[in-house]
Each structure stands twice: as C-alpha cells, then as structure tokens.
Amino acid sequence: MPALLNLAAALGTRNEVLIDRRLTEAIEDGHEEASGELALMAVFVTGFPAGLAAARSWARARKGAPSPEPTVRPDYRARGEEGYRGVYGSQADALRQALAEAHPALPDLV
Structure with missing residues (x-):
C-alpha cells in the first residue's frame, strides 16, 4: 500500500520523472490495476493535460500488454x-x- 500512497502524492506534483518512478514501483509491488485507477483519477485533481500524461506514464510503466479483462467486472x-x-x-x-x-x-x- 505505501507504493500507492507514494504514487498518489507524486501525481499531485505533476513531475513526470517522479510519476514514472512511482508508477513503476506500484506496478512492481503488484498494484497494476489500482495504479491505473489512480492515474485516471489524477484528471480530477491535476487537470486534463496532467491526467492524460499520467495515463500515458501508466501505459509505459506496464511494459507490455495490459492484464486480461476480468470475466466479472467490478461494480x-x-x-x-x-x-x-x-x-x-x-x-x-x-x-x-x-x-x-x-x-x-x-x-x-x-
């Protein structure tokens, strides 16, 4: 969980180098989906351009194809x-x- 908190704090800085680092750490810590959700939610607190940059950083940090879609979608x-x-x-x-x-x-x- 600390990796997600560090990522959330980094998203607020709009520092792309720091965001990339924190996204990689969160994904390596097993939080691929949650880190993607945080990147999407960044739009609401950092604005659309910074949120879009965060989503792109998340895509880069995954280093490959996204995880398969779950058969049961969360509500x-x-x-x-x-x-x-x-x-x-x-x-x-x-x-x-x-x-x-x-x-x-x-x-x-x-």
Missing part, C-alpha cells in the same frame, strides 16, 4: 458510492443535494 458505481460515503459520512446526502442545486449533472460525477 465501479458501488465501489465509488462506498468510498464517497466513507469520506463524507453523515454529510454525504447533504453534499449530493448541494451539488444538485449547483448543477443537476454534478451528483453523478461523485
């Missing part, structure tokens, strides 16, 4: 909802309502 919506509620706890519904009041599409983005 990403349920995983996301669980994470959202874990972070915001009793305020989760109020936050979702505030987002909806700002723009009706926002609640679907969290």
Whole structure:
C-alpha cells in the first residue's frame, strides 16, 4: 500500500520523472490495476493535460500488454458510492443535494 500512497502524492506534483518512478514501483509491488485507477483519477485533481500524461506514464510503466479483462467486472458505481460515503459520512446526502442545486449533472460525477 505505501507504493500507492507514494504514487498518489507524486501525481499531485505533476513531475513526470517522479510519476514514472512511482508508477513503476506500484506496478512492481503488484498494484497494476489500482495504479491505473489512480492515474485516471489524477484528471480530477491535476487537470486534463496532467491526467492524460499520467495515463500515458501508466501505459509505459506496464511494459507490455495490459492484464486480461476480468470475466466479472467490478461494480465501479458501488465501489465509488462506498468510498464517497466513507469520506463524507453523515454529510454525504447533504453534499449530493448541494451539488444538485449547483448543477443537476454534478451528483453523478461523485
């Protein structure tokens, strides 16, 4: 898990050399899929260009074909909802309502 935390911190720096190093470490530590998810989520905190660069770095760091698609796909919506509620706890519904009041599409983005 420390490899993923180090990767998350590196993504925030936008330092491509550091990101490449941390991605390689995370993949070598057995976190290929999770490191790819972190690279994709970087878009939300670093902006699209830096997030795209992170996704490209992940592709380079894998050094080969991606792992085969699982026969049973994870329910990403349920995983996301669980994470959202874990972070915001009793305020989760109020936050979702505030987002909806700002723009009706926002609640679907969290």
